Amino acid sequence: MAGLELLSDQGYRVDGRKAGELRKIQARMGVFAQADGSAYIEQGNTKALAVVYGPHEIRGSRSKTLHDRAVVNCQYSMATFSTGERKRRPHGDRKSTEMTLHLKQTFEAAILTQLYPRSQIDIYVQILQADGGNYCTCVNAATLAIIDAGIPMRDYVCACSAGFIEDTPLADLSYVEEAAGGPQLALALLPKSDQIALLEMNSRLHEDHLERVMDAATKACKDVYAVLDQAVKEHLQEVSAMLGDRGMA
Amino acid sequence: MAVEVRLPVARKRVTESGLLDSAGHLVCPGDTITTDTGFMRGHGTYLEDEKLLASVAGVVERVNKLICVRALKTRYNGEVGDVIVGRVTEVQQKRWKVDTNSRLDSVLLLSSVNLPGGELRRRSAEDELAMRSYLEEGDLISAEVQAVYSDGALSMHTRSLKYGKLGQGVLVQVSPSLIKRRKTHFHNLPCGTSIILGNNGFIWLYPTPEQTEEEAGGFVTNLEPIPLSDREVISRLRNCILALSAQKMLLYDTSILYCYEASLAHQIKDILKVEVIEDIVMETRQRLVDQEG
Numbered sequence: 001m002a003g004l005e006l007l008s009d010q011g012y013r014v015d016g017r018k019a020g021e022l023r024k025i026q027a028r029m030g031v032f033a034q035a036d037g038s039a040y041i042e043q044g045n046t047k048a049l050a051v052v053y054g055p056h057e058i059r060g061s062r063s064k065t066l067h068d069r070a071v072v073n074c075q076y077s078m079a080t081f082s083t084g085e086r087k088r089r090p091h092g093d094r095k096s097t098e099m100t101l102h103l104k105q106t107f108e109a110a111i112l113t114q115l116y117p118r119s120q121i122d123i124y125v126q127i128l129q130a131d132g133g134n135y136c137t138c139v140n141a142a143t144l145a146i147i148d149a150g151i152p153m154r155d156y157v158c159a160c161s162a163g164f165i166e167d168t169p170l171a172d173l174s175y176v177e178e179a180a181g182g183p184q185l186a187l188a189l190l191p192k193s194d195q196i197a198l199l200e201m202n203s204r205l206h207e208d209h210l211e212r213v214m215d216a217a218t219k220a221c222k223d224v225y226a227v228l229d230q231a232v233k234e235h236l237q238e239v240s241a242m243l244g245d246r247g248m249a
Numbered sequence: 250m251a252v253e254v255r256l257p258v259a260r261k262r263v264t265e266s267g268l269l270d271s272a273g274h275l276v277c278p279g280d281t282i283t284t285d286t287g288f289m290r291g292h293g294t295y296l297e298d299e300k301l302l303a304s305v306a307g308v309v310e311r312v313n314k315l316i317c318v319r320a321l322k323t324r325y326n327g328e329v330g331d332v333i334v335g336r337v338t339e340v341q342q343k344r345w346k347v348d349t350n351s352r353l354d355s356v357l358l359l360s361s362v363n364l365p366g367g368e369l370r371r372r373s374a375e376d377e378l379a380m381r382s383y384l385e386e387g388d389l390i391s392a393e394v395q396a397v398y399s400d401g402a403l404s405m406h407t408r409s410l411k412y413g414k415l416g417q418g419v420l421v422q423v424s425p426s427l428i429k430r431r432k433t434h435f436h437n438l439p440c441g442t443s444i445i446l447g448n449n450g451f452i453w454l455y456p457t458p459e460q461t462e463e464e465a466g467g468f469v470t471n472l473e474p475i476p477l478s479d480r481e482v483i484s485r486l487r488n489c490i491l492a493l494s495a496q497k498m499l500l501y502d503t504s505i506l507y508c509y510e511a512s513l514a515h516q517i518k519d520i521l522k523v524e525v526i527e528d529i530v531m532e533t534r535q536r537l538v539d540q541e542g
Contacts, residue, residue, distance in 0.1 A: 036324065055324065057338075057346075057354040112295065112304055117400050119352050147278060150320030152293060152304035155279035192279040193297075229277055232306055236275050239321050240308060242497040 006180055007166045014176050015044075020216060022160070022172045022223050027140075027231040029148045030239075037149025041141040044174060045131035050141035052149040055119035070116035074103040076138060078127045099135060102198055106139055106159075106188045109197040112152040121151060132175040133161045135186050135200075140228060147232055155190040157197050158224040162187070162217035164209055169216035171223075187217040191225040194218075258523065276303040276318055283316070293318030325350045325425040325449040327403040331394045332434040334420070334447035335405075337384050343377060345384055347392075350425065350449045353402040357384075361395060361406035363413070389415040391445050391453065411435060415445075416470030418455030419487050423494040425450035429501040436502040440509060442482050446500060452490060454483045485512060488520035489529070496530040503540075508533040 007013055017023070023044030032038040037052040058065050065071070076099040080088055089096065107123060123145070125138040139159035146153060162185045163170045163177055170177060178184060183205035188198040205213065276282060282294060282301045290296055293305040294316060303309070305320040327333070327349070338354055339346035345357040359372060359380060384390065391412050392405035407413050425448065434446045437457050445453040456479040458471070489508040493500055498508075511529040512520050519525050 030322075037322070055352040057348070116352055147306045148322065150305050150307070150323035152295070153278045154295070154302075154304065156277070190279070192302075232277050233275065236277070236306055236321065239497070240273065240275065243321070 004176065004180070006177055007168055007170070011168075013170065015174060019168050020171045020219060022220060022227075023174065025140075025224065025227045027144055027228065029144050029231065029235045035145075035149075037145045037147070037151070039141050039144035039148055041137060041144065043133060043137050043140070043172070045129055046127070046133055046137045047129040048125055048127050048134075048137045048141040050123065050125040050138065050145040052121065052123050052142070052145040052151065054121035054149070055116040055151065056122075058118065058120045064120075065118055068117055069113035070111070070118075071120045072104055072108050072111060072113065072123065073120055074100050074107065074123045074125070074142075076100045076103055076125050076127075078130060078134075082127045082130045099138070102135060102200065103138060103142065106157055106198045107142065107146070109195075110143075110153050110155065110157045110190060111146065112154060115152055130175070132173050132178045133186075136160050136172075136188075136224075139188050140224060144228060144231065148235075155192045155195075156225055156228055157188050158191050158221045158228060159186065159188040159198075160217055160220035160224050161185060162213050162220060164205055164213050169209075169213045171216050171220035183213070185213055185217055187214070187221055189218060189221040189225075191222050255522075274309040275307070276309055277306045278304055282309060282318070287314065289315045291315045291317030293320060322424055322426070324352050326401075327351055327355070327394045327397055327449070329394050329397060331448035332391065332445065333394060333403075333405065333449045334389065334391050334415070334445055334451035334453050335449070337386055337388045337390065340381050340385065345380070347390065347405065349403065349405075349447075350422070350451065351401070351403055353400065355394075355403035355405055357390070357392060357405050357407065361404070361408060363408055363410075384414060389420060389453070391415060391447070414470060415453055416455065417472070417475055418453055419483050421452040421454065421487050421490050423450045423452065423490065423500065427494050427497065427500050428452075429499045429504075431501055438486075438502065438506055438509075440482050440486075440506075441479060442486055444486070444502070444505070446502075452500070454486050456483070481517060485509060485517045485520065488512070488517060492520055492526040492530055493533070495526055498530060498534065504533060504537060507536045511536075 004014060025043050027041045029039045031040050032051060035051040035053055039050050041048055055070050076096050078089055080086055123142050125142055127134050136159035139157055143157045161173045163173045164183045184202045186200045189196060280303045282303055284300050286299055288301060294301055295304050303318045305318055307318045307320040310317045310319055333349050335347040335349035337345050338348045343359045346354040347357055349355045392407045394403050395406040396404040428446055428448055428450060437443045441457055443455055443457045456475050486509055489512050493508055498504055508529055511532040515525050
């Protein structure tokens with residue numbers, strides 16, 4: 001295919017980034033008053049909203065109750081207006097069901113669920129604008145929302161995608177780069193301990209290249225961590241300055 | 250119909266306004282608090298590789314050898330003796346389940362309520378069948394925490410005439426950390442309204458009842474229409490409480506009353522506007538500081 005040149009000879013990508021560069025990340029915590037925790041994040045043009053409710057009593061069927069830890073309930077959805085083509089996605093969309101499952105696995109690994117027996121934690125994420133790296137943006141948004149809700153976690157969960165084009169590993173793929181059909185890797189990392197919460201790969205990649213792509217994704221995750229940590233610290237300072245140093249009960 | 254259009258205002262960043270002073274030791278999940286093994290692990294922390302790490306974002310607190318991290322916003326953690334307001338979610342055998350903004354629903358046992366007919370009444374099987382006639386799903390109650398179970402669930406009692414079913418009024422939900430712990434959480438404000446400040450962040454506003462002793466054990470509610478003037482006062486108080494909680498001010502009788510008095514210059518609906526909130530909360534804060542001396 002004589003398509004787009006995804007990586008120029010000078011080493012620049014379609015949107016002007018270098019191979020290991022992330023898109024601009026902007027984040028805000030505590031966007032809703034009603035939810036226990038909420039966050040909004042933009043990674044380039046990918047925008048996601050996450051809300052967390054809980055821990056609370058198990059709603060619906062009692063049979064889901066776990067007696068030694070909390071149930072993590074996730075729901076991933078995409079707004080009708082999030083993609084170029086307007087599309088109504090009723091519940092049970094194959095792709096969202098898979099994404100929901102991945103999110104659940106990711107956060108069960110990170111949240112200290114054993115502290116809340118017989119309870120349930122709800123995580124709802126919605127993509128408002130899709131421009132590549134939807135899963136990663138959702139994980140980052142949900143992490144911020146969980147921190148906002150004051151739910152104990154082992155560590156941040158930072159996620160970032162990576163690809164492999166023209167013998168170069170690229171970090172944080174945009175929609176154009178994803179659509180080119182090369183190998184794609186999504187990594188959710190606990191950056192402090194270097195533990196992997198979730199790793200997923202599409203299409204084929206030669207074994208010899210895997211390590212390089214993994215390294216690029218790991219580095220990108222740590223960069224994401226630096227940005228998220230900054231956002232959390234700012235939020236913390238802002239709120240604790242408002243509260244002053246009076247002894248809250 | 251008149252429509253008011255207001256322009257968006259940029260959010261004030263506290264970081265820019267230079268308000269940041271010694272905010273204490275702030276940590277985020279995964280941060281190492283100490284590598285010293287001589288400390289005890291408290292809430293909001295966990296141990297890994299002989300290091301003490303934070304599991305929530307918040308302020309580190311040390312009491313002798315115990316280290317805790319207090320999150321800025323959490324669900325309600327009950328303590329025995331707390332006054333709480335809650336909503337009945339389920340009627341079970343011999344107990345009601347009550348939503349109290351806690352991490353598990355609280356229980357109100359049939360044996361820990363005052364049934365009509367005096368304190369010494371025996372509870373029979375008929376009482377168990379008639380539970381739904383006393384309290385049903387959706388009813389609001391005020392109660393006191395009697396015990397905390399090992400899994401964190403609360404057991405409550407209403408064995409006093411102060412507690413019981415709530416009738417006509419308005420419920421306001423705020424963060425539990427904003428409620429100041431006082432000797433009493435029931436207040437009759439001079440503006441003709443009573444208030445119950447639940448420790449769980451549920452606040453109940455209702456018109457001050459004319460005569461207080463009732464024989465029904467608090468299960469019969471007065472359904473007479475409330476005069477407009479009382480309803481206006483309640484709405485104003487509700488908006489004042491929301492204003493105070495938006496500015497993260499501690500809620501107790503004096504702060505609410507001062508805010509109410511500061512708001513009298515504005516229309517009730519205007520109290521929800523950001524600029525008016527800043528105005529009246531500033532005035533309230535100033536009066537509280539002046540009073541402290």
